[in-house]
Amino acid sequence: MDKIYIGNTNGKGYSMIENTVLIVDDEEIILESLTQYLSERGFNVIGVESLSAARKVLLEKSIDLVLLDIKLPDGIGLELLNDVAKMEEKPIVIVMTAYGTVDTAVSAMKKGVYDFIQKPFRTKDIELIIRLALDTKKLDKELKLLVKTQAEKFGITSIIGQSKKIEEIFKIIKKVASSGANSVLILGESGTGKELIAKALHYESKRAIWPFVAINCSAIPSNLLESELYGHEKGAFTDAKERKIGLFEKAHKGTLFLDEIGDMSYDLQTKLLRTLEERKIRRIGGTSDISIDIQLIAATNQDLGRLVEEGKFRKDLYYRLKVIEINVPPLRERKEDIIPLAKYFMHQYNKKLGKHFVGIEKPAEEALLNYSYPGNVRELKNIIEKILILEDDEYIKLEYLPQEVKQEDSKRSGEIESVENVYEIGLENYIKKKEMQFILDALKKCNGNKSEAAKLLKIDRSTLRYKIKLYEIE
Template sequence: MREKVLIVDDDRALRWSLGEILRATGYDALEAASVREALALFDAEQPHAVLLDIELPDGSGLDALSEIKRRQPDAIVIIITGNVDVPNVVAALRGGAYDFISKPINSEELRVTLRNGLEARQLRREVTRARRESAQQFSFDQIIGQSVVMRETIALARKVARSEASSILLQGESGTGKDLLAKAIHHDSARAEGPFVAINCAALPSNLIEAELFGYEKGAFTDAKQRKEGLIEQASGGTLFLDEIGELDLTLQTKLLRVLEEGRVRRLGSLNEIELDLRVIAASNRDLKADTENGRFRLDLYYRLAVICIDLPPLRERGDDLLLLAAHYIETFNRTMRRKPPVRALAPATREAFRRYSWPGNVRELRNVIERAMILEDGEMITMNYLPRELRADDLRATDDAPVRLPPEGLSLAEVEASLVRQALERCGGNRTRAARLLGLTRDQLRYRLKKMSAARVGGARA
């Protein structure tokens, strides 16, 4: 489809001349002689660009510009004027005009300006679409989890995302989804239009991390052949995500703290400081507070980062989220692998093995297990046949006819029951519903056992 250009000028001969140039270049030309005609045609035809004279018989072209930009903010409007009145030109550019061309109009200048404007408009639309798709892909709605602990985590992250918090610390075991949560926080924040810059502090040697983070000037060191912006500088206006920040050495921790405190960064080899406007999200699979006590992490940096601290629960504490995630990955890999026949579900034995397994690698491990099984399986169910050895070994232990061995001296059945109840409650953070599920009990059955345990303690104390 040919692109449409609206010519707005009260000079009929000029409109005809510009129309001929546009049609010869491959555009469809529309003509209007006044502000009223221009706005009516703009609404009816939705042109790709507008050539707009400032002086029109029923009003100013600046008013028409304002109205066009109100109706379509990304409209390309090129001002054409015979009187290069600087204040008017400046007002037009500030009002959203793409450029201006002086009369008499040079046809080549018109073609180049129009082409550049339309290409800029298309590029902006592609960037906007990409950002929208990225925001949808990494939104909180894409994080799978219905467990109480996960709903609470997401609710806290949503609140923090929309706040003015400058620093956020995510803590959790490897594979719990800290990077996914960081992206969701960025895309749900006022900084969503800005960059999201991520660096894994454990993936690079310390000498490279410094150059990557802070950037450098040409000649700052032997291999510095040209100036390079650091990742901190690139993240200004958006979010800097420092994954595995606990791996930074103490010297870099000191430099990073100074940047966060002062809001400025200095490239290696430079005397000038660059103002920053960024949010820092740090993540670690270690207990950074404990690391401050043994000297591995600076206490002042910890408190600077942990303005808001969000703990991500391990998969083993998320109950039936495990099966929701498994179903999600089955659907994803059916699509990306173009599986025929598609896998429909986990086999019953596999589902039970998944429930029993502790998933030390968390969601990342689950994803890898599902992907491997779907590559190797021929049928419509994920069976035990292609599960990793540790899951199948866990299943063999579970089918042993004596999962609990009675020692020669014997033991108290009541003590065993009480111990299992306490372990289940500890694992579930005191949540009785989830603890009951782990023990194969109803909530009422668990409550009965807790009362019995309490009565036994009271009776023992009286004796």
């Protein structure tokens, strides 16, 4: 029967780090000494002498780190790496052996081994390596949690919508993110959420653990934009008092988002094209090239095809960027998303402002649906924010909406009602109904004076009298 060595955390002056270490070695003296030494320094320790015993422990216990000897009585220690690879929560593995070779070490590293130590070794050296390894594991866990949190915040789930057009964009994002595409062009009106799409592309991809760097090309003068993107060396120009790292370098292995690329100068477009083709940059005033690995996402609210025809945008850059093209529809073309978006913003500002709105009244919903939103999603967000700042209520009401929204709603409602009535009662009856309404309105405005009403309607008084009799107007 395999002997199992147990060492509990009863460290003398050492902080309790609550990590469990499994030692797999058939040398009794090493098992005993390491178990005692590590347990005295705050570790939970389990020591076993064979491969089979190690497998049993891995199945039954939660292990953070394995100290693994290569030569064991019932097999080669490296075989345990196959068991580790199948585990959901994988422990860190450090291999220790007196029979180490370069080939063995390389093979072990390729299978995911953290470090390779040759016997004999000092116990304090082992402790240092273990602590470094566990710190690495902790940082890795924190990074994965951060990436998961960022993906939830900025991934596909951050884009609110249920329309067919948005569903299609979701599909494109998933395909592009998994493909590792290096260039994407996003087109859409201002306020449609192009940066949200760019962030989703980044955080749904393997680049999510690396930076997402964004810049608005229209917000920075052309002469400064080049320095922002490429950086500069000290003394490259009058105000270059220090070396500056550009956004291309900052975005290395991640994503660089160039918003409003249609406003970039022609000369800088030429430099950008070369960067995309060579995957290298050179800081302003620099003498050597720097390799970069980025995903470049560009966006614009302009018609780049027209800019190409006008000679304002490079044709070759345009086609280099539009390998993958995503067209974001304006809000007026995806009506199904308006109310879900409005409710989402309402809940967001409830939390931010401490308000208690629970819904939107039907007339307000209809008005929001009828509005054309020249400012797109950004305008809808601003409308909801303003209401929640100014009003204290449970429901968003029609009267709380901006005047332009109510006016457009009234106009469109009238148009819709007119069309529906024509279809329902027929054109002839509809015309009669409207004519009677106009006559009644004119008589009301003229206080029943038929002569004045006829002038207002631009008809003869006799015609008006005939119509009054026809429609039995009192």
